[in-house]
Every structure is written in structure tokens, then in C-alpha cells.
Amino acid sequence: MGAGISIYEGINHTLHPGTIGNPTVNYVVLALAMVFEGAAWYYAFAEFTRAKGQWGYVEAIQRGKDPTLFVVLFEDSAAMLGLLVAFAGVSLSQITGLAVFDGMASIVIGMILGGTAIWLAYETKGLLIGESANPQVVAGIRKIVTAAPEVLHVNEILTMHMGPDFILLNLGVEFTDEARAPDLEAAVRSIEGNIKDAYPEVKRIFIEAEDRASEH
Numbered sequence: 001m002g003a004g005i006s007i008y009e010g011i012n013h014t015l016h017p018g019t020i021g022n023p024t025v026n027y028v029v030l031a032l033a034m035v036f037e038g039a040a041w042y043y044a045f046a047e048f049t050r051a052k053g054q055w056g057y058v059e060a061i062q063r064g065k066d067p068t069l070f071v072v073l074f075e076d077s078a079a080m081l082g083l084l085v086a087f088a089g090v091s092l093s094q095i096t097g098l099a100v101f102d103g104m105a106s107i108v109i110g111m112i113l114g115g116t117a118i119w120l121a122y123e124t125k126g127l128l129i130g131e132s133a134n135p136q137v138v139a140g141i142r143k144i145v146t147a148a149p150e151v152l153h154v155n156e157i158l159t160m161h162m163g164p165d166f167i168l169l170n171l172g173v174e175f176t177d178e179a180r181a182p183d184l185e186a187a188v189r190s191i192e193g194n195i196k197d198a199y200p201e202v203k204r205i206f207i208e209a210e211d212r213a214s215e216h
Contacts (some may be wrong), residue, residue, distance in 0.1 A: 003117065004110065006110030007110030007111070008110075015103075019099060030087050089101050131160070132158075133169075137159070141169065142154050151173055155174060156170075168203070169204065171205070
């Protein structure tokens with residue numbers, strides 16, 4: 001909505017430019033906004049840097065399951081960029097005497113807001129409908145399960161994030177024919193323990209014993 005209003009107002013002012021009187025108030029408001037928004041951006045960036053751990057910035061955005069890691073940072077980044085564009089628009093209008101630059105700046109700000117909203121929606125939509133765990137986590141789980149001597153084949157691994165640090169795991173496993181009930185119980189306990197030790201975010205594990213044909 002904010003992007004649409006900004007673009008509409010920008011088009012309106014571009015087609016029908018008005019006159020800018022004393023721009024001092026504009027500069028004061030923009031400067032104060034930059035100070036406050038800049039402080040918020042700094043703390044958001046510092047928290048994002050701390051929380052991302054060993055991941056790179058792009059990798060943390062793509063693999064992170066906690067929207068708060070990047071949503072606030074990118075909202076503040078979009079706001080800062082919008083303020084810079086607004087400052088440039090007012091400055092160019094004052095220097096050149098062409099008020100059309102102010103309208104063009106509003107259009108650019110609207111595009112920034114719209115692009116940010118679309119990008120954030122794309123990155124977070126999977127978490128709203130139940131996103132699976134990262135491929136690296138799934139591969140690690142498969143390696144752990146396959147390493148158990150009682151396991152003949154791992155048929156299926158299904159994961160779902162119930163929260164940023166809560167993964168639900170369902171395993172379809174074919175055990176060896178020689179394994180007896182006590183052996184299977186011990187194997188299941190060992191597999192669950194090893195998975196939770198390696199990936200603490202895996203909170204609930206369901207293991208279903210089945211033959212390989214059940215995979216299809």
C-alpha cells in the first residue's frame with residue numbers, strides 16, 4: 001500500500017510539478033529521520049551479524065529459518081535508501097529549479113518499498129506454510145541413519161520447520177532382517193540421540209520401519 005501511494009503521488013507530481021518554497025524544513029526532517037533510522041539500522045545489522053554465525057550474509061538470508069534475522073534489517077535498509085533518494089530529489093529540485101525531480105524520487109521510493117515487500121514475502125512464505133529443513137541438514141541426517149549397523153536402507157526423510165528452532169522429522173527406514181526387537185529398540189534410541197546431538201533443532205523424531213518397496 002505504501003509503495004502504491006508513493007508511486008501514485010510521484011506520478012502525479014511528475015505530471016503536475018509544483019513549486020518548492022523553502023526546503024530547509026525538508027532537510028531538517030530528512031536529517032533527523034536518517035539519524036533515527038540509521039541508529040535502528042546499525043543495531044539491526046549488528047544483531048544480524050551476530051546471529052548469522054559462520055554463514056555468509058547471502059547464505060544466512062537464504063538458509064535462515066528465523067525471519068527476524070533479516071526482516072528488520074532489510075526494512076531499515078529500504079527506509080535508509082528511501083531517505084537518501086528523497087534527499088537527492090529535494091536537492092536536485094532546489095539546484096535545478098525543476099520540481100519534477102521530487103516526483104521522480106517518490107516513484108523510486110515506491111519501487112524500493114514494493115521490491116522490498118515482494119522480496120521479503122518470497123523469502124518468508126515457506127516458513128508460513130511449513131518449510132522443510134535445509135538440504136545440508138537432511139543430508140547429514142541421512143548420513144547418521146545410514147551409519148547405524150542395523151539400518152539396511154533409508155527410504156524417506158521428511159522434515160518440517162514448526163518454528164525457527166523446531167524441526168519435525170519423519171524417517172522411513174528398512175532395518176536388517178537379522179535385527180531382533182531389542183536390537184531395533186537400541187538402534188532407534190541411538191539414531192535419535194545422534195541426530196539430536198548433531199542437530200539440536202530437531203525436536204521430534206518419528207521412525208517408521210518399512211521395506212524398500214514401501215518407498216514407492
